Amino acid sequence: MRHHPTHELMTVFANGELPASLSIAIASHLELCSECKNTVESITQQTAEQQLSSVHNTPSSHENNEDDFADMIDNITQDDSLFEIQEAPLQTVEFKGQQFILPRALQSLSLQKQQNLGKLTRSRIELHEGNIKASLLHIEPGGSVPVHTHKGFELTLLLDGEFEDQMGRYQKGDFIWLTGEHEHSPTTKTGCLCFTVSNDALMFTQGISKLLNPIGQFIY
Incomplete structure (x- = not known):
């Protein structure tokens, strides 16, 4: 890590x-x-x-x-x-038929209905924080997000699996903070589950993917 x-x-x-x-x-x-x-x-x-x-x-x-x-x-x-500490049973969440154990800090939160776009699946966590949005984001094996930057900040905590981008390779537990100064394209060979927090939409920056900017709100 x-x-x-x-x-x-x-x-x-x-x-x-x-x-x-x-x-x-x-x-x-x-x-x-x-x-x-x-x-x-x-x-x-x-x-x-x-x-x-x-x-x-x-x-x-x-x-x-x-x-x-x-x-x-x-x-x-x-x-x-x-x-006297009484530990609650571990809670799991399912994405695409795969079970994941959530950290205890996430276990008491309610997940909204999953939304799918290609190899991406997102479940919003409603915390009523205005423009700050929190989600669980699952990327299937072989999935990726086109090259983009961020209008605000984007925090990604990798809960399971791995992914890599132009800045390196990430593993379970990594805490990644990005802003508009960064441009990247996350790609995973084996799949991953992330907890994400952002305060504005993605902005795709290269080629035909620029046409996808209207769906940047999907990940945000």
Whole structure:
């Protein structure tokens, strides 16, 4: 796995300041990448320590405020029931007769009806985020997307399989962030399933595929 969220993006995620779609993408990546998971845990720990330090340094009119806070923390951490984790059964999704196990961050979301275009199949995830759209995108073996750029940003988290483009080859777990500065044509030999987030349509840039720009909204 060579493609990861930036440290800045993980910091914003840890602080709970990202749109739901991007938070889901990073949370799903963390399930597949122990390196980034450790980074986010470290960021979260540092943020928590800073917040606690701020609380302790704030003047209070109550002399026993600090003792009360310490007692509250002790009571919480001594309750073993808070640490009993019950894992939900893994949820699968089917595209073209093939079953895929979704990351836990995606399992509670409702998928809309699948839409097909050639070797591409998309299922929208409605998160009510205005122009930010999230989807599961499946590409069958031998499928590709014509050369295009992006009017906005496009985030692709590769959940299963592989694909390649002019910039390299990608595998399960890779977190790929592209903008209008990039131009590519994803192609997969064995097929793949991706979680995608974008805030505007594709724009095809070469040959006869330019005539397909009206259907750029299909992938967006």
